[in-house]
Amino acid sequence: MSPLSLDLSPDLFPALTEAQADPDGPGAHRPALRFGDRSLTYGELAATASPLAARVAEAGRIAVWATPTLETAVAVVAALLAGVPAVPLNPKSGESELGHIVSDSAPTLVLAAPGTQLPPALAALERLDIDTSAPTTSLPSPGAPDPESPALIVYTSGTTGPPKGAVIPRRAIATTLDALADAWQWTGDDVLVHGLPLFHVHGLILGILGPLRRGGSVRHLGRFETAGVARELSEGATMLFGVPTMYHRIAETLPDDPALAKALARARLLVSGSAALPVHDHERIAQATGRRVIERYGMTETLMNTSVRADGEPRAGTVGVPLPGVELRLTEEDGTTAVKAYDGETVGEIQVRGPNLFTEYLNRPEATAAAFTEDGWFRTGDMAVRDPDGYVRIVGRKATDLIKSGGYKIGAGEIENALLEHPGVREAAVTGEPDADLGERIVAWIVPADPQSPPTVDELADHVARRLAPHKRPRVVHHLDALPRNDMGKIMKRALTHD
Structure with missing residues (x-):
């Protein structure tokens, strides 16, 4: 048409x-x-x-x-x-x-x-x-x-x-x-x-x-x-x-x-x-x-x-x-x-x-x-x-999902997809936080498949680096019981805060 x-x-x-x-x-x-x-x-x-x-x-x-x-x-x-x-x-x-x-x-x-x-x-x-x-x-x-x-x-x-x-x-x-x-x-x-x-x-x-x-x-x-x-x-x-x-x-x-x-x-x-x-x-x-x-x-x-x-x-x-x-x-x-x-x-x-x-x-x-x-x-x-x-291919929202790290512009979405391919990850969200060296570092928020044995930051970083590129690996990993979501099931990243 x-x-x-x-x-x-x-x-x-x-x-x-x-x-x-x-x-x-x-x-x-x-x-x-x-x-x-x-x-x-x-x-x-x-x-x-x-x-x-x-x-x-x-x-x-x-x-x-x-x-x-x-x-x-x-x-x-x-x-x-x-x-x-x-x-x-x-x-x-x-x-x-x-x-x-x-x-x-x-x-x-x-x-x-x-x-x-x-x-x-x-x-x-x-x-x-x-x-x-x-x-x-x-x-x-x-x-x-x-x-x-x-x-x-x-x-x-x-x-x-x-x-x-x-x-x-x-x-x-x-x-x-x-x-x-x-x-x-x-x-x-x-x-x-x-x-x-x-x-x-x-x-x-x-x-x-x-x-x-x-x-x-x-x-x-x-x-x-x-x-x-x-x-x-x-x-x-x-x-x-x-x-x-x-x-x-x-x-x-x-x-x-x-x-x-x-x-x-x-x-x-x-x-x-x-x-x-x-x-x-x-x-x-x-x-x-x-x-x-x-x-x-x-x-x-x-x-x-x-x-x-x-x-x-x-x-x-x-x-x-x-x-x-x-x-x-x-x-x-x-x-x-x-x-x-x-x-x-x-x-x-x-x-x-x-x-x-x-x-x-x-x-x-x-x-x-x-x-x-x-x-x-x-x-x-x-x-x-x-x-x-x-x-x-959408890689995220400009306000919350565009991470500028080490001179690269990185979309959180592709990292989230890579993390979800790891057998130890049930849910995943990715954000950026200030970093004196990189400008922003990549932070992963993970709901582990087995809360008693969650994947480590090194394990997830290597996993992402192999699938995407080394500069897209998470530097910090937080483990959660659940990700905050709205009525439509979208992850509310502004509610993800550090303890």
Whole structure:
């Protein structure tokens, strides 16, 4: 698919529109959403979401209490049909963070599943419970919104201050999902299974809106379990979306679960995202199932930027090539000089440009301006190298994962992958700390496979030096019981501190 063929029409869900126009047609009876034993066909979804869309059409902005339920999916679809921006709220957020998001985004109502207890931070908002029992007739949707109009306001993790609301236009959702359809050969015949939260890009936009845009279906597990994955893939699901912690659990379970291995072998596509999947887990899954997990790369502000293609080489440790319509470049430390070398070694910051980008940070014009170069490239803050064939390998975040040691620029990610290949390492994170001689020295934070007999610093240093290069070996090793992680399973490196 060329960038020019991406559909920028206001209609995000053609199959839903078709079902609404012809409630007795075959398309209306196709399965759309399933959460556990609760499900909606396209006809039922249209008949459920369109009256809700009519009710919220004049709401300005709405908050959605984004539990992993059928109600959350219906609420977001209704908001998109109405052309009203939705603010997905993480049910695990603390009072302070929720208070900031509500104050910053100023929604007029909050949509929630009936019976859900909402926290005090939402007490001042009018509440509207979502009824998923479809009425007998659907109502006409409000007028078609402009592709540039806001669809979602998704709040970032706030690692350097309060969370910022990324305003995501309809145009970005449509182009990202269409580009992924091209890269993954994603069609209405696909059935997606996932157990991701629904308050972020991966779980909500890719995992719920993606199947609906294709006219396919999604089966949400409610809560990730390997048994649920095996069941759904054995019963007709074709795709699995997950994050590295999920695939790690799969890799750990596979040796003792032949039914899981058989089910995964049936899948058309296994996709991992949100953080790098360790090469060790890639190899264990491939060996047990004959299927390769492919990775993609995106973030809240950009939606999806790159992916390994379904018809491409599923190369472990890479996030593939830029998606249709997305421009990607690596830059030197000055943020403007492009890295020309595709040598798999030269590290630069990823900058992207294209129709997949967000519009702005809500109420933060200074932050918005700082995020872009003068010629419109978004500064991702992610560091990467590019292989000779253009494949992108991310080596870490500029703020926490770029280590300058002995005159070298080193990405923490490749060292972490090397450490995870050591049999004595269960989990690994790598940071830098000041060193009078080297500038920074490499520090490894290890969860040992056997806490009674952890690998020594010399053993791990030699291991990394043999696999990568001597200057990339860790100089200090800390042993931990567990690594600090957020809701998405990403390691929170700022929480790694010395005793």
